[in-house]
Amino acid sequence: MISFLKGIVQSQKNDVVVLQMGGFGMQISVPVSVIAATSSELELHTYMHWNQENGPALFGFIETAQRDLFCLLISVSGIGPRMALALLSAFPVSTLINALVSGDVSLLSSVSGIGRKKAETLILNLKEKAEKFIVPLSVAGNATGFAIHIKDLSEALLSLGYSRQEIVLAVDQLRGVEGASNFAFDQLLRKSLQFLSKGR
DSSP states (O other): OOOEEEEEEEEEETTEEEEEETTEEEEEEOOTTOOOOTTOEEEEEEEEEEETTTEEEEEEESSHHHHHHHHHHHTSTTOOHHHHHHHHHHSOHHHHHHHHHHTOHHHHHTSTTOOHHHHHHHHHHHHHHHHHHHHHHHHHGGGGHHHHHHHHHHHHHHHTTOOHHHHHHHHHHHHTSTTGGGOOHHHHHHHHHHHHHHHO
């Protein structure tokens, strides 16, 4: 099994990143919170899924916690990798875990493709397993903060009229800021606006 991949971003379109490694280009499906600038280096924790009709497909995640939860989600009958990816694109890992533990059907079913019945099935099957998932999350601490805020940051910048390419560049610059993983959302937003204002 391929545990992780590290390469240069050749392209990104929505939830698909193409990583160039040597003479190969690996197509990897990722949560929408993964935003990478072209030509930048990116490391993804990966999971290879085999479909009898379409063959192998790679899914990549910034954090191992995301990948582990992805594997937990697809272990439930009726939940495929695309549904699991949609859930991880909609919410941070901590929010999903809390929803499973607390039995929040409304939150889970708010994701496209996850109706009330599937949400109830997820809770029934994963409630106990999700409770055990809380420990490694607490150990991760602020290291997950940056990835958690990226989706909200992207939506905020889009609402302010910035293009996806501008957002990609801003996020790439943020990754190079010392201590960015500990920044609160408002700090990340202010810093990204500073970067973007210089480019306009």
